[in-house]
Amino acid sequence: MRHKNVEIVAEKCALQEILDVIGGKWAMSIIYALFSGTRRFSELERMIPGINTRMLVKELKNLTQNGIVTRKVYPTVPPTVEYTLTPKGRKLEPSIAELYKWGQEYVK
Amino acid sequence: MRHKNVEIVAEKCALQEILDVIGGKWAMSIIYALFSGTRRFSELERMIPGINTRMLVKELKNLTQNGIVTRKVYPTVPPTVEYTLTPKGRKLEPSIAELYKWGQEYVK
DNA sequence: CAGAATCCACCTCGATACTG
């Protein structure tokens, strides 16, 4: 099973972005929550116990900049903002669902 | 596509361990490298450009403690140490392979 | 060869208070 020639793995650009997207403490929770459909800011806040406003804002901004979610603002009073996964974001579903399964199988 | 009832997602224990395992800057590279089979410390160091000794040691220790890799020491001079994925570690293969594919598809 | 030991510059995250 050992190879004599050691191939170089992990070209950094791809890895960098993957960790940018799912490496944050709350990122996977948010993406996971959005798998079930479009959500408002306050809905996400309630779906993810333990997160606080600052973290949710920050992570959503990051995910938006990375093209994972879109942010739609309705000019109502009080304001309404909805977050939805982009196609790029939805393509994360299989991997993240698998990771969740893994985590549940091996939780101590 | 909107649900009236907001389900709670992301029970924290599972997520916590997933991020513990793959959230580190070099963790995925190491696991990915070990998909191809057992590797020595120095092999891993060469397979993963940009990593340094301290980080490789630290991450391997973490992965060992999390039951992802096993560490086998041969009492030779100079020392030989081999790292291998456990069954638990190998079960990460589908998710991580998917993530890699995703990263390569969406790299800017 | 396979680490251990230091030192340090960030950076991340949490809590809290405030606003259009």
Next chain:
DNA sequence: CAGTATCGAGGTGGATTCTG
């Protein structure tokens, strides 16, 4: 409702040097 602003503690990762 959906954020912004501020503060501080702790953690993370990088460079480098040393050792059995």
